[in-house]
Amino acid sequence: MKSSLTMTLPDTTSTRSGLPWRQILLGVLAVAIVVYSFTANGYVVTVIGFAAIYALFCTGLNFFMGFTGQASFGQNAFAALGGYGSAILTADYSVEPAVALVLTMGFSGLVALIVGYPTLRLRGHYLAMATFALGLITYEISINWTDLTQGYMGYSGIPPLGIGPYYADSPKAQLAVIFVLLALGVIAAARLKNSRFGRACRAIAGSELAAGALGIPVARYKLISFVIAAVYASAAGSLFAHFVGFISPEVFGTAMVVQSFTMLYLGGIGTIAGPLIGAVVVSMLPEVMRGLKDFQTVGYLLLLLAILIYAPRGLHGLLERILPDREG
Amino acid sequence: MKRRITLAAALALALAGPVHAADVYKIGAAVGLTGYAATTDRGWRDGLQLAADYLNGKGGIDGHKVELVVEDNKSDPQQAVVAYQKMMSNDHVQIFASGCVSAGNFAAAGAVARAKIPMVLCSILPRRENEIHWAFSFLPPPIYELQTRMAYLKDNTQIRKVGILNDPSPYAMLMAKLAETAAKQYGIQVVAHETYQQDDSDMSVQVGRINAAGAGAIIKIGIGGSTVTIAKNVKQLGLKDMLLLSGLDDAAPYVQAGEVLGDHFMFAATAVQIPSAVTDAEAKAALDAFLTRWKAKYGDRDGSAASRAWDAMMVIDKAVTLAKSTDGPKVRDALEEITHYQGAAALYEFSPKQHNGVVKNPFVMGEVKDGALVQVK
Numbered sequence: 001m002k003s004s005l006t007m008t009l010p011d012t013t014s015t016r017s018g019l020p021w022r023q024i025l026l027g028v029l030a031v032a033i034v035v036y037s038f039t040a041n042g043y044v045v046t047v048i049g050f051a052a053i054y055a056l057f058c059t060g061l062n063f064f065m066g067f068t069g070q071a072s073f074g075q076n077a078f079a080a081l082g083g084y085g086s087a088i089l090t091a092d093y094s095v096e097p098a099v100a101l102v103l104t105m106g107f108s109g110l111v112a113l114i115v116g117y118p119t120l121r122l123r124g125h126y127l128a129m130a131t132f133a134l135g136l137i138t139y140e141i142s143i144n145w146t147d148l149t150q151g152y153m154g155y156s157g158i159p160p161l162g163i164g165p166y167y168a169d170s171p172k173a174q175l176a177v178i179f180v181l182l183a184l185g186v187i188a189a190a191r192l193k194n195s196r197f198g199r200a201c202r203a204i205a206g207s208e209l210a211a212g213a214l215g216i217p218v219a220r221y222k223l224i225s226f227v228i229a230a231v232y233a234s235a236a237g238s239l240f241a242h243f244v245g246f247i248s249p250e251v252f253g254t255a256m257v258v259q260s261f262t263m264l265y266l267g268g269i270g271t272i273a274g275p276l277i278g279a280v281v282v283s284m285l286p287e288v289m290r291g292l293k294d295f296q297t298v299g300y301l302l303l304l305l306a307i308l309i310y311a312p313r314g315l316h317g318l319l320e321r322i323l324p325d326r327e328g
Numbered sequence: 329m330k331r332r333i334t335l336a337a338a339l340a341l342a343l344a345g346p347v348h349a350a351d352v353y354k355i356g357a358a359v360g361l362t363g364y365a366a367t368t369d370r371g372w373r374d375g376l377q378l379a380a381d382y383l384n385g386k387g388g389i390d391g392h393k394v395e396l397v398v399e400d401n402k403s404d405p406q407q408a409v410v411a412y413q414k415m416m417s418n419d420h421v422q423i424f425a426s427g428c429v430s431a432g433n434f435a436a437a438g439a440v441a442r443a444k445i446p447m448v449l450c451s452i453l454p455r456r457e458n459e460i461h462w463a464f465s466f467l468p469p470p471i472y473e474l475q476t477r478m479a480y481l482k483d484n485t486q487i488r489k490v491g492i493l494n495d496p497s498p499y500a501m502l503m504a505k506l507a508e509t510a511a512k513q514y515g516i517q518v519v520a521h522e523t524y525q526q527d528d529s530d531m532s533v534q535v536g537r538i539n540a541a542g543a544g545a546i547i548k549i550g551i552g553g554s555t556v557t558i559a560k561n562v563k564q565l566g567l568k569d570m571l572l573l574s575g576l577d578d579a580a581p582y583v584q585a586g587e588v589l590g591d592h593f594m595f596a597a598t599a600v601q602i603p604s605a606v607t608d609a610e611a612k613a614a615l616d617a618f619l620t621r622w623k624a625k626y627g628d629r630d631g632s633a634a635s636r637a638w639d640a641m642m643v644i645d646k647a648v649t650l651a652k653s654t655d656g657p658k659v660r661d662a663l664e665e666i667t668h669y670q671g672a673a674a675l676y677e678f679s680p681k682q683h684n685g686v687v688k689n690p691f692v693m694g695e696v697k698d699g700a701l702v703q704v705k
Contacts, residue, residue: 041417043418154430156437250431251404255404
């Protein structure tokens with residue numbers, strides 16, 4: 001006789017069968033974008049370069065917001081730290097760009113640790129407001145501390161990425177470096193997501209009380225997740241500075257927060273591929289609609305709205321519906 | 329048969345394409361049609377178009393039809409980089425005549441210089457030597473406008489203490505810092521520094537603080553309806569001796585503010601805003617050439633930014649004619665040779681060491697009399 005209990009147990013013996021079409025499709029698209037970008041002109045290289053930088057930024061933000069289920073409206077602060085840190089170290093102190101990138105990532109992580117310790121005790125709207133304030137404070141500092149940041153005049157003369165005699169001195173070489181760093185960032189995020197720590201973060205996202213009851217150190221894991229997101233944001237900020245060669249406060253303003261949130265939710269929050277899809281789509285859409293001239297923004301926003309209505313879990317969620325994981 | 333004709337026509341068009349392209353001189357403009365620079369940059373764009381139409385009516389620039397390629401940079405440096413790259417890679421523009429978003433022009437200046445494309449700008453010049461080499465500014469140095477206001481206070485009033493009131497836009501912030509420098513030059517003390525948001529509907533708190541600090545005049549920096557709001561607040565607070573000195577703005581808010589405060593409201597005016605202030609015959613002729621066409625198309629709309637765009641196009645025309653070529657480096661060299669060009673907005677003097685074209689203060693102090701802008705006597 002079969003007990004009723006056995007019927008509620010999850011099927012632990014099911015195995016996936018057939019080809020993972022969704023992953024194959026995404027892989028092919030990624031390869032196509034990379035190949036296309038290396039054969040395209042400067043305009044396309046610039047758009048894809050910005051998309052890749054934002055993809056890195058969103059991958060980090062996804063760790064804190066998607067996997068850990070927390071709200072942060074202030075990650076632009078760490079992008080600013082990365083951007084200005086790299087700019088100042090390389091342009092004023094002749095530090096190697098690659099070294100500056102790593103140093104600023106470390107510094108941003110430390111700042112996130114110090115700021116996050118008291119801030120992450122807050123929850124929900126209060127946490128959102130506190131992180132938003134962090135972004136605003138950094139923005140104001142970047143405007144008003146002109147001796148350090150040169151204010152609205154901006155910081156120019158930032159060298160391209162490189163180390164020693166090896167410099168990515170052409171836009172395509174810079175794009176290659178950005179792609180490599182993005183790939184490393186995504187691989188690290190995927191490994192972290194499926195690690196013990198990643199599973200704990202997802203438990204926190206589900207219910208902080210339940211996660212705490214299971215023995216997960218909620219506060220510590222939230223803090224680590226926040227620091228990871230800050231390190232990614234810092235790397236994105238540094239890459240922006242080296243890619244363009246110029247930064248000013250507007251680059252890391254509130255628009256960056258709105259842009260990254262759009263990318264995250266449009267692509268699919270809480271997934272590895274979602275931020276990448278979102279970054280590419282949100283970066284490309286305005287360019288596709290450039291021909292609409294004065295109606296470019298209207299067309300872009302209408303399309304965004306349509307996507308969010310018909311794909312509420314983002315484009316990755318839509319793909320999951322069309323190409324679900326097959327189970328035997 | 330029909331199909332054959334269509335195919336033949338398509339082939340003819342395809343073959344004619346490159347020939348037509350060679351006859352065209354493409355001028356790119358990255359402008360902030362949206363965002364904080366929209367008011368000025370829309371004027372700049374319309375000035376470019378007016379000049380392009382005028383030049384095409386005369387047979388183009390050195391025989392080349394002028395084609396204007398305009399892209400919105402949304403007053404944002406990142407968007408500006410994309411817009412510049414699009415115009416260089418896809419549209420193959422031969423020169424830039426870009427708007428007033430300094431950070432956007434700075435962000436793209438490196439790539440533009442590497443592509444050896446000259447750029448004439450509504451904004452200030454980028455700061456790196458290799459970028460300045462390719463850039464030419466048609467903006468009067470920002471301090472000129474502030475010096476005009478400070479000089480008025482020093483020469484015509486007993487006021488030696490002022491308060492600065494500015495919005496947080498990049499240009500206004502830059503100007504607010506320069507205002508302190510200009511004040512020092514004229515022996516005037518800045519006793520208060522207040523800011524406001526562009527959409528604030530009341531600034532009586534800031535005005536009250538400036539008054540409490542002992543200021544006799546408000547140096548207002550920023551554009552839009554805020555000038556009128558501040559004027560109303562000064563009146564509501566009963567500050568009968570307080571002067572409100574504005575600048576950078578359109579004629580429309582000046583008229584409204586003047587109606588509120590009468591002769592206690594003044595502003596640093598451009599030549600286009602008060603044409604009667606221009607007495608020099610050469611300058612008057614240049615201004616009339618622009619104003620006649622501007623008024624025919626846009627009526628009473630303020631053409632301050634447009635007049636500089638018009639001048640930029642006329643200088644480009646002169647440079648291409650001088651260079652006898654549309655080649656970027658040759659046009660750049662020719663731009664450096666343009667000295668003493670009297671435009672509608674100012675007199676321009678370029679040289680290898682002087683890429684800021686405006687070297688003489690073109691501003692005069694204006695006030696509102698019977699609903700019209702007139703020079704302060």
